[in-house]
Amino acid sequence: MPVRKKSKFEQWFSFSRHQRRFGADKVYAQLASVDIEKLKSDIIAGDQIQYTHGSAKDLNEHIEQLKHEFVGQPALSHYHASLIVLIRREVDVEENFEKFKALWMSERDFLLSTLNIRWLISACDTFLDLHDDVTLKATLMNAVVLINTLKLQETERYLCDQTTVMCEEKRDRLPQERVTLFDGTSAFVVGTDDTLRNMRWRLDQICKIHPLGMIVLEIFDRLQQEQNNTVYLRFKKQHTREKTRWW
Known part of the structure; x- marks a missing residue:
């Protein structure tokens, strides 16, 4: 609790x-x-x-x-x-x-x-605390969860000497076999997986409900940009299947 x-x-x-x-x-x-x-x-x-x-x-x-x-x-x-x-x-x-x-x-x-993202998220938090539109609050919560999850992941990477070297042998094995991560969740198949594309489609739909849903889409787009070295950008660079691109 x-x-x-x-x-x-x-x-x-x-x-x-x-x-x-x-x-x-x-x-x-x-x-x-x-x-x-x-x-x-x-x-x-x-x-x-x-x-x-x-x-x-x-x-x-x-x-x-x-x-x-x-x-x-x-x-x-x-x-x-x-x-x-x-x-x-x-x-x-x-x-x-x-x-x-x-x-x-x-x-x-x-x-x-x-x-910047810091103040876009602060805006989301402010609407979440005080707005009476439940749909808007549910939409903006996507951005808060997304950024806080990345904040943890990127902080862990910083604490672990910022290693981003990918094991090519393990990467090439992902399309051939299911790799379990935790509690039934499997690893993202680098290069071809459609998980993020499908998530993006759903995100686009939910963010159309309210004009301020654009805040979430703006934040998500920035996570793919070169100046923001996040796990989204790093996986984007490894992606090879155009049909399943999410950016």
């Missing part, structure tokens, strides 16, 4: 919960009236991208630190992240979630083209 999530009543007595909302007034003054078109064209200045590790307890300080993640990118990306932070720290949740929803419905394609 996972750890029980604290009730809202229990959360109320947490000092750290209240502490993480300090500085909200200053943040609100900055975000009170935003010009979306201007934020799309304004580029955040800086020398290099620096990702935050952990978060400052002061809300204003944390949001300022987040700007370093978006150096060279549209200010709208930082605004999107700021809304998520406000929602996570329970600052006027309903009002900020309405802004967040409106932003995604009006600027979906722009956000898909500018946000």
Whole structure:
């Protein structure tokens, strides 16, 4: 059983919960009236991208630190992240979630083209926590499960000295015999298997149900790209049967 999530009543007595909302007034003054078109064209200045590790307890300080993640990118990306932070720290949740929803419905394609996977998944998590559309929540859960599974697999690879050398003898044997992995699951037949193609077909269908299902498809497509060295890309490079391609 996972750890029980604290009730809202229990959360109320947490000092750290209240502490993480300090500085909200200053943040609100900055975000009170935003010009979306201007934020799309304004580029955040800086020398290099620096990702935050952990978060400052002061809300204003944390949001300022987040700007370093978006150096060279549209200010709208930082605004999107700021809304998520406000929602996570329970600052006027309903009002900020309405802004967040409106932003995604009006600027979906722009956000898909500018946000990295980290913030696309944060967007999915935010919709999962607060949206009342069960279909959308079920669709976006695909992306969260997909990325968290890869996060574990790629972390294990990092901890194991990042070895990616494939045993050709074992690979060539896969089409000839069934290799059991765990609990009745068999190994992916590298080069010809149709498992991922069939999964992609189903993913395309479910993601058509809601306009924001495109977030899931965008994330899945990025996992096949050269700059993201994931197991999906590595198996893509080994794939030989055009009929069963999944990308």
